Amino acid sequence: GNPPIAVHVMVAIVASSAEAQPPRLDQAEELFRPHLPCSPKQLRRVYLQLALRYHPDKCHGHGELSSATELFQAIAAVYERLLKLLKPGETGALRVKSQVAAAAELGDLEELERLLKEDPQRAGELDDL
Numbered sequence: 001g002n003p004p005i006a007v008h009v010m011v012a013i014v015a016s017s018a019e020a021q022p023p024r025l026d027q028a029e030e031l032f033r034p035h036l037p038c039s040p041k042q043l044r045r046v047y048l049q050l051a052l053r054y055h056p057d058k059c060h061g062h063g064e065l066s067s068a069t070e071l072f073q074a075i076a077a078v079y080e081r082l083l084k085l086l087k088p089g090e091t092g093a094l095r096v097k098s099q100v101a102a103a104a105e106l107g108d109l110e111e112l113e114r115l116l117k118e119d120p121q122r123a124g125e126l127d128d129l
Contacts, residue, residue: 024067028074032082040086045106047079052102052111101127 031054035046054075056068076095096102100122103112115122 024071024074025077027071028078031075032078036082040083043079043082043086047075048096048102048106050075050079051096052099052106052108055099055102057099097127098122098125100125 028050031050032043032046035042038046051072054068054071056065056072059065059068080095096105100112100115103109103115
């Protein structure tokens with residue numbers, strides 16, 4: 001069942017916390033923690049929701065942008081690490097780069113419509129998806 005995976009994931013997060021980490025990794029781990037244990041599919045959904053909520057495009061000031069970019073990158077790094085624990089041997093976790101891609105994959109039509117009304121050129125943004 002899920003408890004062994006949850007214990008394994010939490011031990012991995014705590015163990016990695018002792019190592020040198022990129023900026024904001026602790027904060028990104030805390031954002032995932034309430035959703036564990038979960039399946040790889042559920043983890044992907046959580047990642048997309050976090051990527052949409054904390055995307056750097058939502059920031060306005062230069063200092064905010066730098067901090068948001070660090071958190072956004074940390075969220076992606078934690079997602080990839082957790083996915084490797086849940087699906088050992090699988091490589092190629094797709095990082096989402098744009099809010100449009102995250103909203104589209106989540107099926108969040110309201111957010112997708114809002115983003116495209118705000119900037120119609122976002123429809124052409126490239127992503128890994």
